[in-house]
Amino acid sequence: MSEYVEENYELSEMNKAEEPAKSKIVLVTGGAGFIGSNFVRYILDTYTEYKVINFDKLTYAGNLNNLTSVEDNANYVFMKGDIANKKDVKNVFEEFNPDFVVHFAAESHVDRSIINPDIFLQTNIIGTQNLLNFAREHKIEKFVLVSTDEVYGSVENGRSSVEEDRMDPNNPYAASKAAAEFLIRVAHQTYGQRVNVVRSCNNYGKYQFPEKLIPIIINNAIKGNKIPIYGDGKNTRSWINVFDHCTAIDKVLHLGRAGEIYNVAADDECCNIDLAEKILKMMNKPLDLIEYVFDRPGHDFRYSVEASKLRNEFGWKPSVSFEDGLSETIEWYENHQDWIESILSGDYVNYYLENYENGK
Numbered sequence: 001m002s003e004y005v006e007e008n009y010e011l012s013e014m015n016k017a018e019e020p021a022k023s024k025i026v027l028v029t030g031g032a033g034f035i036g037s038n039f040v041r042y043i044l045d046t047y048t049e050y051k052v053i054n055f056d057k058l059t060y061a062g063n064l065n066n067l068t069s070v071e072d073n074a075n076y077v078f079m080k081g082d083i084a085n086k087k088d089v090k091n092v093f094e095e096f097n098p099d100f101v102v103h104f105a106a107e108s109h110v111d112r113s114i115i116n117p118d119i120f121l122q123t124n125i126i127g128t129q130n131l132l133n134f135a136r137e138h139k140i141e142k143f144v145l146v147s148t149d150e151v152y153g154s155v156e157n158g159r160s161s162v163e164e165d166r167m168d169p170n171n172p173y174a175a176s177k178a179a180a181e182f183l184i185r186v187a188h189q190t191y192g193q194r195v196n197v198v199r200s201c202n203n204y205g206k207y208q209f210p211e212k213l214i215p216i217i218i219n220n221a222i223k224g225n226k227i228p229i230y231g232d233g234k235n236t237r238s239w240i241n242v243f244d245h246c247t248a249i250d251k252v253l254h255l256g257r258a259g260e261i262y263n264v265a266a267d268d269e270c271c272n273i274d275l276a277e278k279i280l281k282m283m284n285k286p287l288d289l290i291e292y293v294f295d296r297p298g299h300d301f302r303y304s305v306e307a308s309k310l311r312n313e314f315g316w317k318p319s320v321s322f323e324d325g326l327s328e329t330i331e332w333y334e335n336h337q338d339w340i341e342s343i344l345s346g347d348y349v350n351y352y353l354e355n356y357e358n359g360k
C-alpha cells in the first residue's frame with residue numbers, strides 16, 4: 001500500500017473477512033445479473049449486520065427474479081439506475097453513503113460486444129469512471145472492480161497468467177474491461193483511492209443468463225435443440241463455481257491490499273467440446289446434439305490464470321468440485337424452466353438469430 005493511501009485514509013486493520021466490522025453498507029453494482037445476484041445473497045447470508053444496496057439498470061441481463069429470496073430482507077435495497085449516468089450515480093451515493101463498492105455492472109458477453117461494441121464502452125469504461133469519481137468524493141473504504149482473465153488475452157498451453165503479466169485484450173468486451181482496470185489503477189496512483197481488481201476465470205452456476213456456454217449446453221439439451229460449438233471446439237477455458245468467486249471477492253474486499261490485483265481460478269480447465277460432451281453424458285443426452293458452427297471472430301484460444309497470490313495471502317481456496325458444481329447447475333436449470341422461459345423471448349430470440357444464423 002502506498003504511504004499516500006495510508007495518510008489520506010488512515011485505515012488500519014478494521015476490515016477482516018474473519019471479523020467483519022458491524023453495519024457496513026455495501027453498494028453492489030449489477031446485483032441483478034448472474035454473479036452479482038449470487039454475491040448479494042452471499043453477503044446477506046454471511047454478514048447479517050451488513051446492508052446491501054443493489055444498483056442496477058436492469059438491462060436484458062438484469063433480472064429481479066434472481067433475487068426473490070432476499071427481496072423481503074430488511075438489509076436489502078434495490079435501486080434502479082445506470083452507472084453511465086452521472087445523476088443516477090450521484091443519487092445512489094448521496095442516498096446511501098456506502099462504505100464499500102463491489103462493481104459488477106457491465107455488458108458481459110463477448111459475442112454481443114463483437115456485434116455492437118459502443119454500449120460496452122459506455123457502461124464498462126464511462127460507468128466505471130463515474131463510480132470512481134463519487135467513491136472518491138465520499139471517501140469510501142474499498143472499491144473492488146470485478147474484472148476478468150480475458151484482459152490477458154490468449155495464453156499458450158502449459159502456462160498460466162500472473163498478475164504482473166501485460167494486458168493484451170483481443171475483443172471489444174475484453175478491451176473495455178482492460179480500460180476500466182487502467183482507470184482503477186489511476187484512481188489509486190493519482191488519487192490514493194483504496195481499490196482492488198479481481199480477475200476471474202469463467203464462472204458457472206445458477207442464474208447465469210442463457211447466452212453463455214454452460215447454460216446454452218444445458219438448456220438446449222433439455223429442449224433437444226442443437227448445441228452450437230464454435231470452430232473445432234478445442235478452445236479452452238478455466239471454470240469456477242460462482243459461489244467460490246463470491247468467497248474470493250469477500251476476501252479481497254476485506255483483506256486485499258489497496259492497489260492490488262488478484263487472479264481467481266479453481267483450476268478446472270477444459271476445452272469446449274470436452275465440456276459439452278461431459279455435460280451431455282451427465283444429462284444422459286445424445287452427443288449428436290452438438291453442432292459445429294462458424295467460429296467467433298478473434299476467438300481467444302485459451303485462458304488460464306494462476307491464483308496462488310489469493311491462496312497464499314488469504315488462505316482462500318475453492319470449495320466446489322467441478323463435478324458437483326456441474327451436477328447442481330444442471331439440476332437447477334432443470335427445476336427452473338419457468339425462469340428460462342421468462343428470458344427466452346423478444347430480445348434474446350433476436351440476438352440468438354443474429355449471432356448464430358446470420359453468420360458473422
Ligand code: NAD
Nearest residue numbers: 030032033034035057058059061062082083105106108203
Ligand atoms: P451479467 O451480464 O449476468 O450481469 C450484468 C449486470 O449488470 C446486469 O444485472 C445488468 O442489468 C447490469 N448492468 C449492465 N449495464 C448496466 C449499467 N449501465 N448500469 C447499471 N447496471 C448495469 O454479468 P455477469 O456474468 O454476472 O458478470 C458480472 C461481472 O463479472 C462483469 O463485470 C463481468 O465482466 C465480470 N466477470 C464475469 C465472468 C463470467 O464468467 N460471467 C467472469 C469474470 C468476470
Ligand code: DAU
Nearest residue numbers: 108109110148149150201202211212213228229230235272
Ligand atoms: O473468462 C472470463 C469471461 O468468461 C468473462 O469475463 C465473460 O464475461 C464471460 O462471458 C466469459 O467469456 P467467454 O467468452 O469465455 O464465455 P462464453 O460462455 O461466451 O464462451 C465460452 C467458450 O465457449 C468460448 O471459447 C466460446 C465458446 N462458445 C460460446 C458460445 C456462447 C461456443 O463454442 N458456443 C457458444 O454458443
